[in-house]
Amino acid sequence: MEGLSKSDANLIVYVHPSQSKNVDKAILRELSSLLFKYSQAFDGVVLAYSVDPQDKCARILSGVHPYFGVRLRANLLIFSPKPNMLLEGKVVKITRESIHCIVLGFSSAIITDENIRNELKYKAKHGEGVYVSRYHKRHVIKVGAVIRFEVKSLDEEILHISGSLIPANTGSVHWLDKYFVDAATDSNKETKTEEEMEMQEQITVGGEMLSFVNDHEIKKSKKRRRAEDQ
Template sequence: MEVFKLSTANLVVYLHPSKAGNVPQAIRYELGKLLFKFNEVFDGVVLSYNGNVVGTNAKILPTTHPNETVEKQITNAKIRPSIHPYFGVRLKAKLLLFSPKPDMLIEGKVMKLGEELIHVVVLGFCSATIIEEDIRKDFRYKIKHGEEVYASTSERRHVIKVGSMVRFLVKSMDEDMLHISGSLLPPNTGSIKWLDKDEDLESERRVKKRKGESHKGMQVQGMGLLDKELLQNNDGSSKKSKRR
């Protein structure tokens, strides 16, 4: 599952005739209302859009009923709003959605931390909280040089502090508040700086191991060739000694 996804949608945007002079601007304004809000239809938070107009049609909202008498219409006219014509603009839009689900890994920036929790901001608009029980025991809360940090007891350089970019697991999400409950219990979570460095070191070890194995193989092959030459030389010299 991907935390980001693209969705193609067929939309209809309704515009007032006063906006007919600049339809593209009016469409952008209406679509802008979707941004950074969770949309149940698309099952995610809309981050961006790219829409192309397919067609337009005009409609008028009726304010009277065909069976009403003139007097009734006049009476109801005082209560009802005036006639509101509008344009329905059909769009084919591509939407970029942010759709975090449980057990997904996402990344964010640490804004605040304390002895009992870590506050993280994801993409600058979505907040996340990791409470003490969701922080693995490997991390210990410390005050180092006057700064609050979570330091790993097994990896001395693995430190989480304010400003650190962290990778954490999604437990749940409050779609109305755009708030995520996260976890640092899995071993592949923590400071991105450390995790990426650890992955680089591991890949470097693998490359060195492969190079060592290939070099050893070349040495063995070379030794085999040398042994053959030595055997041939030995055979030749022994034959010569027999003839003599």
């Protein structure tokens, strides 16, 4: 899945003097406050981290409450979805107007009907809504399935994603991973076969193209060629 990246960052964590007896715990508490929130500094959502203190000594800052700063190096896992990226999410709700899913267990996403390609048709089965492909019966999107969709936008404040199922390489991950390449290959074969049939319907005689559309055109072409020979 796209949108995930690792980042090495040099940070300074400011610790209150009351936490001086347990600095390690204070550092972890400060870093944990960054989790699952959009950060402008990292241009994404911090999902996980590991830290390595750079100095054994801290620098005391002047002020009414003299905090001390601890330098450390952190390895961060960042989720930063951008438009046109492909994400995966678990479907939690399906209606005729939209598909709702959860990405990475914390970010909600919605795909409205205007962003669902015509190939996918809504149906009600056993009281539950599903989307089924008009061309591939095994391609089904239902509650509990994992789908791959394209990002349209991200609301950074509430971490809400607007997605799209317009591209052909989006839909049920189970179907895409098993059949998408074969389906694309079959489609190319059909197109190639049609082109070959059209080519076979035409031959070249004496530098002139003849088309086997009907006998009248062939006879007409022969008469024209005889007139040119005379």
